[in-house]
Amino acid sequence: MVTCPNCNGTGEIEGPEWQPPINWSVETCPTCKGTGRVPNHMGRWAKCPKCEGWGKEPPLITSFTCSKCRGVGMLPAGRAL
Numbered sequence: 684m685v686t687c688p689n690c691n692g693t694g695e696i697e698g699p700e701w702q703p704p705i706n707w708s709v710e711t712c713p714t715c716k717g718t719g720r721v722p723n724h725m726g727r728w729a730k731c732p733k734c735e736g737w738g739k740e741p742p743l744i745t746s747f748t749c750s751k752c753r754g755v756g757m758l759p760a761g762r763a764l
Contacts, residue, residue, distance in 0.1 A: 684757040684758065684759060684760065685758055685759075687749060687752035687758050689749050689751035689752065690751070690752060693756055694748065694749055694754040695748060695754065696749050696750075711738065711739065712731060712733055712737070712739060713733075714731050714732070714734065715733070715734060715738060719731055720736065
């Protein structure tokens with residue numbers, strides 16, 4: 684695995700260079716309190732349905748997720764080119 688060159692390993696991007704930076708704060712998901720998981724009916728942990736495991740509010744996740752690494756920040760060595 685190598686660092687994603689598109690987002691420099693952050694998993695998030697601000698948009699195209701020609702677009703001005705978006706200056707809004709990232710809000711913690713109120714359902715899971717930022718953990719990305721919630722208890723399920725069997726007493727185990729499940730991925731939070733509201734933020735899909737990110738721990739952040741959904742509109743900001745989709746707006747900033749890197750399309751190359753899909754938010755992971757890393758790529759298999761063969762895909763980094």
